[in-house]
């Protein structure tokens with residue numbers, strides 16, 4: 100598969116989002132492992148996870164452990180796979196998502212993720228979401244300390260605005276390599292962050308690119324131009340959506356979630372789908 104850059108690492112243009120394999124509605128482990136193996140076989144070398152991708156209390160890191168097991172049991176070479184995890188969110192087990200962006204929590208969370216992933220340094224560590232109770236500079240300062248200590252290879256941030264992107268990059272001494280924000284046909288308000296990342300040469304990882312598990316299957320019926328362009332190319336509307344994002348800027352690397360081999364195998368084909376300027380303009384005009 101074609102690659103794009105995160106820091107000085109080259110990763111597949113389409114990554115795999117691990118969340119649907121660990122939260123509410125998740126499949127059994129066998130199907131999840133088959134999904135991750137299918138992605139690896141197809142050439143995916145970016146897997147996105149988080150310590151908070153779990154369902155119940157007491158199973159923090161469910162998704163990180165799953166990914167570590169899938170990588171260990173994969174027959175092929177996994178040395179080029181970048182696992183991107185996150186810290187700063189918590190799930191108490193009642194379905195909610197809470198936050199702790201304190202430096203103390205982030206440093207402990209990173210240590211726990213290192214153990215679960217079974218690595219000496221985490222590939223990409225992302226601060227999951229600004230915590231209103233903690234100054235942003237303090238949270239990012241903890242990420243800088245983790246970089247300096249060699250606990251993480253690359254640093255990223257998530258759920259941010261342009262000012263925070265600039266601030267984080269400054270605190271990290273120019274070492275911010277990625278921004279992960281929600282971006283999809285239904286959720287376009289992260290365009291300023293995408294454009295800033297393109298200007299700064301920082302990878303932009305759209306999360307929920309297909310509208311989350313609840314809406315991903317309806318993408319074509321909700322947004323007719325995606326279905327029409329898909330029909331013209333004989334591909335799925337989801338592939339068209341990912342190809343449209345890839346065409347926005349060379350820094351864009353979508354991370355569609357998947358819990359079945361079929362869906363990730365369909366999504367990766369977006370890397371080979373070329374859309375015309377007219378088609379891209381039509382897709383851009385969708386409100």
Ligand SMILES: NC(=O)c1ccc[n+]([C@@H]2O[C@H](COP(=O)([O-])OP(=O)(O)OC[C@H]3O[C@@H](n4cnc5c(N)ncnc54)[C@H](OP(=O)(O)O)[C@@H]3O)[C@@H](O)[C@H]2O)c1
Pocket residue numbers: 115116117118119147148227257258279280305306307308309310311312313315316335337338354355356357358359362363365366
């Ligand atoms: N930073 C953050 O705050 C944040 C928040 C949310 C998510 N994320 C990350 O972003 C990733 C993506 O977001 P998401 O998983 O919530 O939503 P998403 O990628 O928009 O949608 C995921 C769903 O899309 C379906 N799907 C995938 N490819 C498809 C295809 N080609 N055709 C039809 N259906 C397809 C999958 O179905 P099946 O389950 O049936 O395979 C999956 O359940 C997550 O997995 C996670 O890693 C980050």
